[in-house]
Amino acid sequence: MVEPGLVSLPVPIIHGLPGLRQLEREIMSYGLSIRRLLIGFAATAVLAVPAAAGAQTRTTRLIVGFAPGGPIDFVARVLSDQLGRELGHQVVVENKPGANANIAADFVAKAAPDGQTLFITTAGAVAISPALYEKLPYDAFRDLAPVTLVVNTDEVLVVSSSNPSSNVPEFIAAARQRKDGVTMGSSGIGSVPHLAMELLADVSKTTLRHVPYKGVAPAITDVIAGHVDGIFIDVPVALGHIKAGKLKALGMAAPKRHPLLPDVKTLDEMGFPGVDSNNWYAIYTSKGTPAAEVERVNQAMRRTLEAESVRSRLLAAGVVPAPGTPASLAALQRADFEKWSRVIRVKGIKGE
Numbered sequence: 001m002v003e004p005g006l007v008s009l010p011v012p013i014i015h016g017l018p019g020l021r022q023l024e025r026e027i028m029s030y031g032l033s034i035r036r037l038l039i040g041f042a043a044t045a046v047l048a049v050p051a052a053a054g055a056q057t058r059t060t061r062l063i064v065g066f067a068p069g070g071p072i073d074f075v076a077r078v079l080s081d082q083l084g085r086e087l088g089h090q091v092v093v094e095n096k097p098g099a100n101a102n103i104a105a106d107f108v109a110k111a112a113p114d115g116q117t118l119f120i121t122t123a124g125a126v127a128i129s130p131a132l133y134e135k136l137p138y139d140a141f142r143d144l145a146p147v148t149l150v151v152n153t154d155e156v157l158v159v160s161s162s163n164p165s166s167n168v169p170e171f172i173a174a175a176r177q178r179k180d181g182v183t184m185g186s187s188g189i190g191s192v193p194h195l196a197m198e199l200l201a202d203v204s205k206t207t208l209r210h211v212p213y214k215g216v217a218p219a220i221t222d223v224i225a226g227h228v229d230g231i232f233i234d235v236p237v238a239l240g241h242i243k244a245g246k247l248k249a250l251g252m253a254a255p256k257r258h259p260l261l262p263d264v265k266t267l268d269e270m271g272f273p274g275v276d277s278n279n280w281y282a283i284y285t286s287k288g289t290p291a292a293e294v295e296r297v298n299q300a301m302r303r304t305l306e307a308e309s310v311r312s313r314l315l316a317a318g319v320v321p322a323p324g325t326p327a328s329l330a331a332l333q334r335a336d337f338e339k340w341s342r343v344i345r346v347k348g349i350k351g352e
């Protein structure tokens with residue numbers, strides 16, 4: 001009778017010393033088998049731990065080319081948690097500011113082509129910088145793989161709340177009455193606000209003097225104070241200042257009115273066509289990333305943008321979710337590159 005929990009060993013009938021030796025051999029043989037079994041289990045466990053840990057620690061890096069706190073950084077952080085759930089692992093936002101996001105673009109261009117490093121960028125680094133700078137450390141068309149458009153970001157022309165102009169025709173009329181025209185700020189040479197201003201100057205045949213700043217924050221400060229007459233800025237940047245009564249919206253540089261600024265007419269409606277300036281945000285990854293991985297990230301981003309918790313926050317901030325295919329993003333990038341290249345070439349604009 002064997003007690004519960006004990007192993008029953010095959011014990012031969014013992015007839016003297018040979019029987020004892022046989023028993024010893026049986027026990028030793030059984031013990032050796034148990035030892036080998038335990039060693040096998042231990043080896044399997046040791047091998048399994050790194051594999052499991054690897055699955056647990058897999059991380060996607062979402063690279064932002066600007067400092068924390070800006071509009072594109074906000075969008076990246078709204079997306080990251082839900083995108084992580086859709087991909088099945090953590091998504092970490094990393095800021096690599098500098099050179100109009102060209103530093104971040106170069107970082108992603110040189111990353112491993114595995115879809116684990118993503119670049120969320122405005123049109124600037126991929127559609128304007130290639131035309132603005134003679135030399136870049138990356139090729140926006142050769143070294144980056146389009147994944148998906150994320151949001152459309154319309155530009156709105158704003159002035160100080162104390163400015164007497166209430167719409168674009170009045171603003172242009174005031175410019176024509178001044179010998180040197182009016183001043184318009186921007187977030188930097190070659191930025192979308194700068195190029196939108198150049199388009200308005202052409203279509204209105206009016207002198208608009210460019211005042212570039214190193215970033216949008218100081219430019220807005222000077223517009224609010226009346227040191228600069230006006231500026232084109234992304235709707236998400238403008239909304240808070242408009243609601244606070246510090247800035248006045250004169251017109252949308254977009255094909256249609258913005259849902260959060262329904263009373264603000266488009267420039268087309270006011271007789272200034274061709275000034276549409278969409279500073280869209282999109283996702284890219286390293287060239288050479290397998291098509292299947294690009295598609296996997298694309299689909300995860302589509303689901304992310306469809307999630308109500310994400311969509312509602314983006315719309316409330318003034319950006320419109322607009323997911324698409326890698327091919328449609330590539331076409332948009334090429335079209336905007338050609339559009340802004342013409343403006344940069346005709347105006348003789350040089351990057352700093």
